[in-house]
Amino acid sequence: MTSGHGVWITLEGGDGSGKTTQSNLLAQWLEDSGRTVVRTREPGGSEVGQLIRDIVLHHRGDIAPRAEALLYAADRAHHVATVVRPALHRGEIVLQDRYLDSSVAYQGAGRVLDATEIRDLSLWAAEGALPDLTILLDLDPAEARTRLDSADKPFDRLEAEQAEFHGRVRDAFLDLAAAEPDRFLVLDAAAAPEVIAERIRTRVAALLD
Template identity: 45%
Template sequence: MFITLEGPEGSGKSSQLPALAEFLRSRGYTVLTTREPGGTPIGDQVRQVLTRMENQGMSPRAETLLFCAARAQLVDQVIRPALARGEVVISDRYADSTLAYQGYGHGNDLAVLRQMLHFATGGLWPELTLLLDVDSAAGLERRRSSGGEWNRLDDYALSFHQRVRQGYLDLARSQPERWVVVDASQPMDAVQQALRQVILRRLEPALS
């Protein structure tokens, strides 16, 4: 099964993923985790270009193309081979991030983006997407206080991040069979438990 974690900045995806993967491994599943942008040597180089503060002059179209390039490499090199081996793949972000950030956030045409994403992914979409939802201002404050690196994407205006969050919620409403929204403003343990419950409800019947 291919599972993705999505959410606005500060939603806690990256913090939740290691414990989630270890929980599934403890139940006997072979789990591969990855992230976007990155997850491959080529993708990690693209990630550096996308996140550096000195690249604030990057155009939204260039940003979109770079994300798609890193994603295409990740799908071909990592995700498809793992799925072919029968593994559970969990990715910290995937194609929906482009619809939310470069589509709703920047205002690029969603229909054009979907065509680009179909090419970049070879038509591969997750079977389950978990949206860790948090208020945009609260999420950004989490990012600032976490001690992690503040990058070019974090530095967009609050209004941009609010559009991203609304985009995620719209996407979740449009495909309720794939998306599950989890309140990420809860304590971390409560969010982890919610993620585990949702995944097991989907994963265990699928493999039984």
């Protein structure tokens, strides 16, 4: 995203891959370096987005796959317009949990919709905005499920999906990264958190120079 002077970093990966841990570590490192960090997420990075998040992740009952995709796109349109773009124009660093790559992986591959249509819908909603860097934490779905089970908390609608669903999601993320190697940093999420964090810091430091 070229407008303004901020930097936009997104974190992607399957549920249980450690995005929250790495986001916390990266945010602390950036703030210790004197940077202003705006931490946000999709869905739910705005007041409107939180309402949508409650629907897509916690609604008790089926949501038609296309309706689900449209809800995510609606959240994205509002979030980019009201949170991401203003922060970047202020010269801040936006550190975001999930963006359009998650829609392509979860609604495209997971829900078996057309991945190109899902991506095009997201790009239209966000007026073509793409992050400067996308960090993909790649983890085998079986290991991810073990992590989620050990967290001892209720699963949301996507976390509760079957292994086949999460396998398709992982493959889709890796395909996206292979298609855009300049934007993606793919890391083995089974590695020690500090090892992952150091690799992320190295890449981000080069981006900030």
